[in-house]
Amino acid sequence: MTLSFRRLPRRLVVVARKGGVGKTTTAAQLAMALAQIFGIEVLLVDQDPQANASARVGVAEGEAPRTLNDVYLWVLQHPEFGIHHAIHPTTWPGVSVVVAEEALKFRESEGDHLMDLRLRLAFERSAAELAERFGAVVIDTLPGTGALLRNAILGATDLLVVTDPEPDGLKGADRAIKAAQSIKATQHPDLNILGILVNGYDASLGEHQRCVADLVAAHGDLVWEPWVPHRADVLTARGLQVPVQRIKANGARDYVRKLNIHARRIGAALDLQENK
Numbered sequence: 495m496t497l498s499f500r501r502l503p504r505r506l507v508v509v510a511r512k513g514g515v516g517k518t519t520t521a522a523q524l525a526m527a528l529a530q531i532f533g534i535e536v537l538l539v540d541q542d543p544q545a546n547a548s549a550r551v552g553v554a555e556g557e558a559p560r561t562l563n564d565v566y567l568w569v570l571q572h573p574e575f576g577i578h579h580a581i582h583p584t585t586w587p588g589v590s591v592v593v594a595e596e597a598l599k600f601r602e603s604e605g606d607h608l609m610d611l612r613l614r615l616a617f618e619r620s621a622a623e624l625a626e627r628f629g630a631v632v633i634d635t636l637p638g639t640g641a642l643l644r645n646a647i648l649g650a651t652d653l654l655v656v657t658d659p660e661p662d663g664l665k666g667a668d669r670a671i672k673a674a675q676s677i678k679a680t681q682h683p684d685l686n687i688l689g690i691l692v693n694g695y696d697a698s699l700g701e702h703q704r705c706v707a708d709l710v711a712a713h714g715d716l717v718w719e720p721w722v723p724h725r726a727d728v729l730t731a732r733g734l735q736v737p738v739q740r741i742k743a744n745g746a747r748d749y750v751r752k753l754n755i756h757a758r759r760i761g762a763a764l765d766l767q768e769n770k
């Protein structure tokens with residue numbers, strides 16, 4: 495299968511081996527930060543059958559007429575079908591979504607050479623529609639190593655690892671980087687492995703300080719500063735299904751300020767031009 499990505503917006507995949515490290519929070523918040531800072535529309539693709547990213551941006555289960563599961567099922571059967579057929583609006587400014595649903599879990603074990611290229615094919619089919627409307631795509635993934643994750647990485651142009659500053663998270667970040675390097679070496683030479691973002695950092699915890707020091711010792715410049723802090727306002731925003739930007743509190747402002755530093759760095763890597 496020969497595919498051209500020339501006209502497609504760049505696509506950032508957010509990955510981690512360990513669950514609960516903040517992939518979904520980071521992916522959704524980065525999507526909105528990229529939209530705001532670079533004055534673009536961003537498409538958030540929810541690759542996790544838990545559909546947390548879909549809920550995070552305010553789309554209720556069953557609300558979107560088509561889901562990513564439909565995309566996986568139809569893209570190989572209908573030559574005209576692309577991911578743009580499943581785009582749904584959100585309440586977050588500048589962010590649209592392709593929602594997940596629980597049935598997506600049945601796609602997780604359907605891996606082989608062709609099946610792993612379904613998301614990439616769905617993007618390619620929609621190249622014109624996506625290029626016209628979106629400046630970037632952000633893909634949220636599920637923890638693990640199955641077919642959905644391989645599809646997400648093979649469909650992306652750029653990859654960001656998220657970890658928490660805990661020993662298990664570090665092990666997961668290490669494995670995620672090695673897995674990405676292996677996919678780049680064998681199947682996807684154009685993949686840019688951007689770096690490792692530390693989320694949920696608490697400066698008062700000695701263990702967090704030790705863990706980030708170990709992470710930097712192991713991966714050097716791949717580890718992105720500043721560490722994104724653990725802030726209760728992030729949980730408040732989640733409960734209200736609003737972006738953290740909407741919470742008027744010091745903790746929320748601190749989180750957003752640090753995340754925006756990463757968003758600017760990602761935008762530069764994706765060749766986006768900042769709004770002046």
Ligand SMILES: Nc1ncnc2c1ncn2[C@@H]1O[C@H](COP(=O)(O)OP(=O)(O)OP(=O)(O)O)[C@@H](O)[C@H]1O
Nearest residue numbers: 513514515516517518519694723724725728729732
């Ligand atoms: N920086 C933060 N400060 C405080 N809470 C956070 C932060 N980042 C994430 N959380 C909270 O931690 C929990 C897990 O976050 P999230 O759902 O983003 O992780 P995940 O890696 O996507 O999980 P999963 O592996 O289940 O997909 C959520 O309740 C989220 O609101």
Ligand SMILES: [Mg+2]
Nearest residue numbers: 517518542546
């Ligand atoms: Mg998640």
